[in-house]
Amino acid sequence: MEILRGIDLVVPRGQTLALLGPSGSGKSSLMAVLSGLERASAGELSIAGADFARMDEDALAAARRGRIGVVLQAFHLLPTMTALENVMTPMELAGLPDPRARAAAELAAVGLGHRLDHYPAQLSGGEQQRVAIARALAPRPALVFADEPTGNLDAATGAAIMDLLFARRAETGATLIVITHDPALAERCQRIITLADGRIASDRLTA
């Protein structure tokens, strides 16, 4: 079964992009392919100069390290690790120097400098998502994906989280791709792509 068809997309470095579309339109699949979590069965994919189309799963994992950050709707923090350890892990996997200090600084930047040693179960939903943002941005990736990042949060907390995500992105200069159902959230991005039935239905720049 073909899920994505004829997708031809170039995202310039530093752009913020919203992927809109109804359930089953192929948003998550597109993100999985773009982020290297899944391999496309055909086509070309180049991210920050690396050719993702010809890599097997393990090579993709290695290529993701330090290049791509992911923020998920259900947070997916490692429950057995503290906030600090959660943020350290991708930097350790990427073999980056000084992961502990960098993780502490990143958590301080998202306002959790006082919660370093708390476990996910001891944090509120908003706090958990802030840890997830710190974890995604700490290795200074070129590209950050956010899959329905506010889907599990109330409106006020969700808005605060998005403020934080956009602010941190601006500071780090990463490319940001947000998958969302929320048109208001999409409007905060520089570009909006709407998917329907696995194809790009519309592609426009916001004002």
Add this chain to the structure above:
Amino acid sequence: MALGWNTAWGIARRDLSARFRGLRLLLVCLFLGVGALAAIGTLTGAIEQELSSRGRTILGGDLEVAVWQRAATPPELAALTALGRVSGGTRMQAMARAGDLAAPIELKAVDPAWPLVGRLTLQDGRSAGAPLPGEAWLAEGAAQRLGVRPGGTIAIGTLTLKVGGIIAAEPDRLGEGFTLGPVVIVAADVPARAGLTAPGAMYRSKYRIALPPAANPQQVGDALKARFPSAGFEIRTRDKAAPGAERFVGRMGEFLVLVGLAALVIAGIGIGGGVSSYLEARRTSIATLKVLGATSADIARIYLLQIGAAALVGSAAGLLAGVLITPLLGKALGSLLPVAPGLVIDPAALGRAALYGWLVALVFAAPPLLTARRYPAMALMRARVAPLARHWRDAALPVGLGMAGIAALALITAKQPLVTLWFLGGSLALLTLLGALGWGLRRLAARLPRPQDPLLRLALGNLHRPGAQTGALVTALGFGLSAFVLLAAVQTSLDANIAARVPQRAPDYFVLDLPQTRVDEFRTTVANVAPAAQVRTVPALRGAILAYGPEGRMTRVADLKEIPEDAWPLRGERGLTYSDGVPEGNTVTAGAWWPSNYRGEPLVSIDEKLAKTLDLQIGDRLTIGLLGVERTARIASFRRIDWDSLGFNYVLVFSPNAIADAPHNLAATINLHDPATRGPLLRALVRTFPASSVIEVGGVLTQARDLLRQVSLAILAAAGVAVLAGVAVLLGAIAAARASRVYDNVILRVLGASRRQLLLLQLAEYALLGLLLAFVALGLGSALAWLVVVQLFTFDWLPAWPQVLAVLGLGLALVIGFALAGSLPLLRAKPAQALREL
């Protein structure tokens, strides 16, 4: 680019709960298995070490030369004294008396040089050597039977001796081997003065020699044998001071190691189940790590480190427990062990136990670990991910390596590699069989028509639903219950064999050293006290087989590099007799018996088994050494001997003209019909025949039975670990299915089921599985027990089925009890609360 081990350990350690949450089944199973093996290895190692390091003390010198029924000749003695310091003496069965009391004893006569190594300790704390002339050191048992204390007197033969002290520790006790009574130590000239060493009397002269440090005892012994080929010397060296004890401990230890390995295999099933459910619960974490950039090699590395850490902790705890429990085991097994081990650390035994544990962990943990590394990162984004197929090809290498490692370790350390090989093959076959049964049961449960009763329907469904633990449960419980049946059937069969045959046919007394001239007086004495008693007498001589085979091409025993396993009559001296007629209970199977009053060429009749082992033919020649003289006879017939009768059974029976001229006494058996005559008969015999010795068969049989009981206790203890491991697997399986069970229970409660009904549901499920497994275990366990009893021990197959079934029922009740106890917490879940958490 794989993650460095350091970084992997950093992540693994953070992800690992300090209390090993989720890995406890692995921990417990390794603890049990490694602990059992460590205890068994430490215990046997400690005893073997003790036996070999104390060899010189146990033997009482560097070399021992023993001869039957005579003292060393002057040239022989001169040869011995030329080698080093010599201590000589005699050993024999005798009777001791004190007033009205009499007791069979082992008489040990020693010269002033005894003991060459170590000292004798008396109960009053004195350290002593040989007793003074006219005195005796008594073992506690002898003093008790005779009712004497130090200062009292006892009579042996025609001599009266003063009790000089009670023995607390005898340095060379173990080296003396199996005795038929408590020891009494006397001065070297006592047997002769008491009239016990007249020509033909059954005694043994022993000479211990302390060699110069540079001498090699084995070479010295070989040289002695070569110099006096027909002397009938039995030579032992310090490195084989207690060969019987060493062989017993070695074989027992090896057998227990196999039982321990079986426990470890069951534990392995638990390890596999534990690792599998641990990694299953870690699915999200694994996927998250992959999203963060971990490759499958990284995942394998991280979780290998976690599982390795848990395995390390579990096996270390097992090793510690094994070391600590050894002194307790030593106490519990008591008289079964030749020496009591204290707290010992035997690095080799502990290393072996740990290695077995890790290899088993590798074999059973590798498949789930290698499957887990394939959990896709996408699992986080999709609610449903297709279940992962097991990649057997990935696991084949580590599993194969682990299994080869276990087999190699077992075979390298085995003293009987063939038995070990059979055991390993059998275990593998049993595991495969049970695994196939588990698989078949799942398939069958899925295909059976749905029962009307909703609870039964659910119970049946639980056997085959996805994630059901049926396979692990069938294997672990099948193994455990089969072990129950095996042990019960073997034990009751052996008991029945002993009970059914021996007491009815074994004589009550053996009497040794009965002078030929007084046989009529002996019969009269017995008839006066016990008129109904049956008395049998036979001439009793001792000699060694020196050569055998066709005339002119005879094989000399001394030239054999190794004596064949079944040819035990070739080792040392054996009892010999002569007879005019075929002995009672024997059947001639080939050749012909000599006529009575035969006067021709000396003839001999041989046990047909020995004849087969040595490939002897009728007409071949056999040479024996009898009191230092070689005698050759022609083989006239083969006989089948009924060994079970425990009467006089001789491998070699000669025609009277072959050996009757050698000085000898008679031996007698007495079968009493009235137990009340026992005491009076013993007193009458001791009074009338002071130089003869009486052996009470009842006492010997009790000793043998006690030994058997302790052996089975040891086996039971080791098998108990296997059963414990089975219970751990059971509890682990219940825990693994916990989430789906809670869900089921909550839904059923919401739909109106009572707790009682839910409990019944669990009971139905476990009873269904348990009953089926009980039948399987009955079949498998009985088949194995039959192999052990009939093929290995060549006993009759006489299991006590009521007892076997009772043991099986007990095991089943235990299993169901544990299963229900493990399920009770699930029933306590409150529906409203649980629904919020689901």
